Amino acid sequence: MTASGLAGDTHPSRPALLSVRGVSKRFPGVQALSGIDLDLGTGEVLALLGENGAGKSTLLKILSGAQAADVGTILLNGVPYVPAQPHEAQANGVVTIYQEFTLIPTLSVAENIMIGREPGRAGFVHWGATFGVAREALSRLGLSINPRRLVRDLSVADQQMVEIARALSMEARLIIMDEPTAALSVAEVERLLALVRILKGRGIGIIYVTHRLDEVMTVCDRATVLRDGRLVGSADIATTSIDHLIRMMVGRDLGAMAPVEGGSARPGVPALRVSRLCTRNTADPHATTVTDITLSVQPGEILGIAGLVGAGRTELARAIFGADSITGGQIFVEGREVAIRSPADAIALGIGLVPEDRKQQALFLSLAIRNNMAVTAMGRRRAPFDYVSDAWERGLVREFQKALGIRMASPDQAIGNLSGGNQQKVVLARWLALKPKILIVDEPTRGIDVAAKAEVHGLLGRLAQDGIAVIVISSELPEVIALADRIVTLREGRLTGEVARRKATEESLMRLMTLRTALEPA
Amino acid sequence: MTSAPITQNPDKQPFDAFGLLARFAPLIFLVILMAVFATLQPRFLSTINLLNVLRQISISGLLAIGMTFVILTAGIDLSVGSLLAFCGIVAAIVAKGGAAGNFAGGGHGAGHGWGLALLAAVAVGILCGLLQGAAITKAKVPPFVVTLGGMSAFRGATLLLANGGPISGFDESFTFWGQGRIGMIPTPVVIFIAFAVLAHLILRYTRFGRQVYAVGGNAEAARLSGLKVPRILLSVYVLMGFFSGLAGFVLAARLNSAEAVAGIGYELTVIASVVIGGTSLFGGIGTIFGTVVGAILIGVLLNGLVLLNVSSYIQQIVIGLIIVLAVAFDTYAKSRRRRA
Numbered sequence: 001m002t003a004s005g006l007a008g009d010t011h012p013s014r015p016a017l018l019s020v021r022g023v024s025k026r027f028p029g030v031q032a033l034s035g036i037d038l039d040l041g042t043g044e045v046l047a048l049l050g051e052n053g054a055g056k057s058t059l060l061k062i063l064s065g066a067q068a069a070d071v072g073t074i075l076l077n078g079v080p081y082v083p084a085q086p087h088e089a090q091a092n093g094v095v096t097i098y099q100e101f102t103l104i105p106t107l108s109v110a111e112n113i114m115i116g117r118e119p120g121r122a123g124f125v126h127w128g129a130t131f132g133v134a135r136e137a138l139s140r141l142g143l144s145i146n147p148r149r150l151v152r153d154l155s156v157a158d159q160q161m162v163e164i165a166r167a168l169s170m171e172a173r174l175i176i177m178d179e180p181t182a183a184l185s186v187a188e189v190e191r192l193l194a195l196v197r198i199l200k201g202r203g204i205g206i207i208y209v210t211h212r213l214d215e216v217m218t219v220c221d222r223a224t225v226l227r228d229g230r231l232v233g234s235a236d237i238a239t240t241s242i243d244h245l246i247r248m249m250v251g252r253d254l255g256a257m258a259p260v261e262g263g264s265a266r267p268g269v270p271a272l273r274v275s276r277l278c279t280r281n282t283a284d285p286h287a288t289t290v291t292d293i294t295l296s297v298q299p300g301e302i303l304g305i306a307g308l309v310g311a312g313r314t315e316l317a318r319a320i321f322g323a324d325s326i327t328g329g330q331i332f333v334e335g336r337e338v339a340i341r342s343p344a345d346a347i348a349l350g351i352g353l354v355p356e357d358r359k360q361q362a363l364f365l366s367l368a369i370r371n372n373m374a375v376t377a378m379g380r381r382r383a384p385f386d387y388v389s390d391a392w393e394r395g396l397v398r399e400f401q402k403a404l405g406i407r408m409a410s411p412d413q414a415i416g417n418l419s420g421g422n423q424q425k426v427v428l429a430r431w432l433a434l435k436p437k438i439l440i441v442d443e444p445t446r447g448i449d450v451a452a453k454a455e456v457h458g459l460l461g462r463l464a465q466d467g468i469a470v471i472v473i474s475s476e477l478p479e480v481i482a483l484a485d486r487i488v489t490l491r492e493g494r495l496t497g498e499v500a501r502r503k504a505t506e507e508s509l510m511r512l513m514t515l516r517t518a519l520e521p522a
Numbered sequence: 523m524t525s526a527p528i529t530q531n532p533d534k535q536p537f538d539a540f541g542l543l544a545r546f547a548p549l550i551f552l553v554i555l556m557a558v559f560a561t562l563q564p565r566f567l568s569t570i571n572l573l574n575v576l577r578q579i580s581i582s583g584l585l586a587i588g589m590t591f592v593i594l595t596a597g598i599d600l601s602v603g604s605l606l607a608f609c610g611i612v613a614a615i616v617a618k619g620g621a622a623g624n625f626a627g628g629g630h631g632a633g634h635g636w637g638l639a640l641l642a643a644v645a646v647g648i649l650c651g652l653l654q655g656a657a658i659t660k661a662k663v664p665p666f667v668v669t670l671g672g673m674s675a676f677r678g679a680t681l682l683l684a685n686g687g688p689i690s691g692f693d694e695s696f697t698f699w700g701q702g703r704i705g706m707i708p709t710p711v712v713i714f715i716a717f718a719v720l721a722h723l724i725l726r727y728t729r730f731g732r733q734v735y736a737v738g739g740n741a742e743a744a745r746l747s748g749l750k751v752p753r754i755l756l757s758v759y760v761l762m763g764f765f766s767g768l769a770g771f772v773l774a775a776r777l778n779s780a781e782a783v784a785g786i787g788y789e790l791t792v793i794a795s796v797v798i799g800g801t802s803l804f805g806g807i808g809t810i811f812g813t814v815v816g817a818i819l820i821g822v823l824l825n826g827l828v829l830l831n832v833s834s835y836i837q838q839i840v841i842g843l844i845i846v847l848a849v850a851f852d853t854y855a856k857s858r859r860r861r862a
Contacts, residue, residue: 347748364739366806386729
């Protein structure tokens with residue numbers, strides 16, 4: 001790994017602000033970070049790059065005091081820096097701006113900026129000073145937001161500006177921005193990038209985490225790339241190219257993920273076709289608006305959907321499954337137009353969904369394995385008094401235990417005691433028990449060890465062989481390439497490309513997933 | 523499929539001493555409590571006294587059965603005491619053929635049999651449950667607020683309907699349901715046990731029962747599994763209404779009188795029975811068996827304290843403390859599950 005030597009080089013023209021050496025962090029079952037080195041000078045903007053799961057979030061949590069490193073040293077201005085709590089990080093001038101804002105929506109802009117540090121005496125807040133200081137903090141950034149407004153009445157972009165103003169008023173020396181532009185429009189992104197330049201001019205160091213390489217090229221001085229918890233290397237933006245950054249991000253050993261034999265599209269009517277589908281989840285402000293998606297899957301085919309976090313993959317799947325309402329377009333199942341208004345409707349049409357977040361959206365942690373598996377199939381069982389016997393549930397578990405290789409002690413065991421891979425097999429079995437025509441799997445191997453991953457992949461291949469139309473959504477490009485017969489890419493809620501498996505490379509997909517067309521180099 | 527290595531099985535069920543304790547904690551506590559009372563006051567263990575305990579808890583026990591369904595879905599129903607009174611008055615009016623002021627002279631039309639009275643009480647209970655369930659599932663008002671409103675509204679409706687005073691003096695076929703015995707067992711106890719068994723079978727062995735657990739355990743996962751979550755939620759409030767109607771009828775029969783102020787504070791005893799019995803306020807965990815044990819536990823506690831001449835004020839303090847302790851235990855158990 002020759003490139004890693006670059007990481008140790010502090011930029012000669014800037015005094016060192018942050019120096020990370022040999023930081024490692026292990027979670028049960030996964031080495032999240034191993035031996036990370038990182039340097040940042042004052043007034044420097046460092047892009048922290050990597051695919052989902054590369055270890056960026058863990059590194060940010062360590063720097064912001066949310067988690068502690070297992071080993072390694074961190075120096076801030078040459079002094080050892082070991083924040084045990086987020087407020088200790090802030091006291092040291094390290095402020096993190098997360099994607100989920102930490103503002104209190106029902107309070108005014110000024111109160112949010114000054115929270116915990118309101119000027120006053122004997123416990124009484126001096127409101128004049130509060131608004132004054134807040135207005136001053138906003139104007140230093142060239143912002144014209146009224147400090148008396150309630151935060152909930154501001155746009156997402158303005159809320160972010162308030163967060164940055166708060167960071168500045170806390171005398172921040174290092175600001176960490178986690179995907180700051182994920183929820184912003186094009187014009188808002190320009191405003192944010194301008195703000196980053198102002199901060200840079202004031203000598204503040206910035207760690208800029210993003211998936212958008214075009215932004216990296218415009219605003220960052222240097223980029224450090226992580227992959228699978230390891231440091232791949234760093235590069236000066238002035239002397240690097242987008243292609244080089246993409247290669248550093250994706251150059252993974254493909255040996256672990258052998259191509260899966262199985263999928264081959266059967267001719268005839270598509271099992272599923274969506275035409276100009278639009279959806280918008282109004283309940284979740286962070287959900288991506290999905291626009292004009294047209295795609296189809298044949299029986300026996302595995303269609304891969306690739307895209308970065310926030311590209312709208314999950315939103316698309318949920319809309320097809322009836323979990324969110326669609327705002328436009330049509331859905332056809334086996335050539336017939338259908339109206340899907342709820343997951344129950346989708347299930348009746350032979351569609352299954354293995355959701356992205358196993359714990360929150362799929363598992364009943366308080367129930368046994370057999371209850372978890374039988375939850376869908378019991379709806380089709382006909383018996384007097386709707387009788388559901390334990391024996392029938394256990395029989396169901398035994399049937400799939402063998403077919404899917406689920407390792408467990410007993411069907412009566414609590415689902416929470418299984419490993420992630422075996423939990424996922426139980427969720428898959430829940431759908432297979434219904435003999436679906438279309439199966440959508442969202443991040444099928446998230447949080448699953450390598451061996452179980454291969455088993456899940458093999459299983460999905462066999463399902464396609466049996467004639468099921470399978471849609472695989474994954475953040476891991478090698479997984480999509482290994483599984484899918486055909487891959488479509490999404491970016492910001494729109495379809496950006498379609499590639500056949502034998503032509504797909506991680507580089508070509510990453511390009512379709514990351515670049516804004518307007519800024520794409522010729 | 524490659525076979526798992528035999529040497530180590532990561533998914534082997536570990537021995538979970540805490541889980542076992544959590545499961546049987548109410549029963550263990552009940553046995554200890556009974557042993558203590560039996561030692562301090564030998565009269566406690568007499569058949570008459572024990573049957574007395576059971577008869578005392580049978581009314582709140584019936585409500586607790588319905589409440590178990592509600593709390594399993596992570597809901598709550600604070601209106602049970604008021605609805606019980608309301609349904610009791612309805613039963614009395616049907617049985618007597620009019621409200622207090624009307625039949626006092628004795629010239630008013632004759633009443634109907636207990637069957638129609640029971641039917642009316644249960645029908646009104648179901649209707650009120652349907653109303654509250656609709657407010658929760660259709661208007662999306664939190665159960666706590668809907669049933670807090672119901673608590674006040676049903677009480678007001680009761681007072682209005684009862685015209686102030688109690689309605690007393692039923693015929694023997696009516697009072698049998700509250701004062702009679704089947705063999706040596708008081709009728710309310712038989713009713714309570716019968717419905718506990720029925721509810722247990724429903725929760726444990728029917729699709730609806732399983733779906734109640736699923737919705738309470740993870741409503742989003744239940745929806746994504748194709749369960750019709752609003753319909754299930756509506757059903758549990760209807761069931762609660764049914765049990766309120768039944769309990770109201772039995773209480774009127776037992777007292778030979780329907781009173782507008784009946785059941786005040788019952789929601790506390792009822793929720794306490796369910797929670798002490800191990801049902802989680804977070805939903806998804808609990809059994810009817812636990813609720814029965816919880817109800818008996820509270821009955822034994824109150825009865826024992828009375829036998830020991832402990833002030834009824836202190837009894838209230840004890841009940842309050844036990845509820846908080848039971849929920850603290852539940853919260854702790856939940857955090858342990860999270861870590862698992």
